[in-house]
Amino acid sequence: QVQLQESGPGLMKPSETLSLSCTVSGDSISGFWSWIRQPPGKGLEWIGQIHETGVTSYTPSLKSRVTMSIDTSKNQFSLKLTSMAAEDTAIYFCARHRGYLFDPWGQGTLVTVSP
Amino acid sequence: SALTQPRSVSGSPGQSVTISCTGTSSDVAGHNYVSWFQHHPGKAPKLMIYDVTKRPSGVPDRFSGSKSGNTASLTISGLQAEDEADYYCCSYAGSSTYVFGTGTTVTVL
Numbered sequence: 001q002v003q004l005q006e007s008g009p010g011l012m013k014p015s016e017t018l019s020l021s022c023t024v025s026g027d028s029i030s031g032f033w034s035w036i037r038q039p040p041g042k043g044l045e046w047i048g049q050i051h052e053t054g055v056t057s058y059t060p061s062l063k064s065r066v067t068m069s070i071d072t073s074k075n076q077f078s079l080k081l082t083s084m085a086a087e088d089t090a091i092y093f094c095a096r097h098r099g100y101l102f103d104p105w106g107q108g109t110l111v112t113v114s115p
Numbered sequence: 116s117a118l119t120q121p122r123s124v125s126g127s128p129g130q131s132v133t134i135s136c137t138g139t140s141s142d143v144a145g146h147n148y149v150s151w152f153q154h155h156p157g158k159a160p161k162l163m164i165y166d167v168t169k170r171p172s173g174v175p176d177r178f179s180g181s182k183s184g185n186t187a188s189l190t191i192s193g194l195q196a197e198d199e200a201d202y203y204c205c206s207y208a209g210s211s212t213y214v215f216g217t218g219t220t221v222t223v224l
Contacts, residue, residue, distance in 0.1 A: 043203060043218040044160070044205075045215060046205070046214065049211065057211035057212060093160070099165070100146075100150070100207045101165040102150070103165075104159065105159040105160050107157075107159050
């Protein structure tokens with residue numbers, strides 16, 4: 001079965017660029033893949049998606065700061081988010097995107113932005 | 116903008132609870148692509164319902180989904196202790212974008 005595992009820096013300073021990777025195991029990295037985040041005590045927020053061909057779609061509120069990429073040879077896809085601020089502190093999840101649903105998800109990785 | 120869910124709902128074991136998810140004509144009302152996720156903090160969210168009413172394999176039939184206009188609903192019948200969790204709705208919002216709900220905490224009394 002497909003499993004996803006996020007990896008990232010954990011702690012960052014304001015204005016830095018976040019780089020996260022999601023490694024897919026149990027299947028090839030075909031189709032669509034998404035990033036979703038959850039700030040502490042708040043709800044989920046869809047960040048964007050990427051297709052195996054590299055075609056992307058981002059949520060409008062983050063579009064100017066987000067870049068997603070995919071490396072099919074490594075079965076990985078990645079998220080870059082520039083100009084990190086305290087409000088970007090969140091658990092970041094990656095998920096497989098099939099049809100109009102997200103399944104499965106990774107366990108998530110906490111990214112904290114602090115001076 | 117996030118879909119609106121009640122902050123919390125509660126029920127006794129065996130009872131039924133319903134969680135609403137209110138959106139707009141651009142998301143919930145405009146597409147039959149509403150999904151629901153169960154989230155125990157610290158774990159990966161789990162898909163419970165997709166395409167408004169469909170249940171993935173392995174999800175108990177106590178969980179059901181519906182939609183009327185701009186409001187989707189998740190009903191948990193025969194509430195069990197293990198159903199205590201946070202629940203989120205999600206809707207396709209057009210132009211290859213998605214929007215999640217604000218989340219609802221289900222408490223089993």
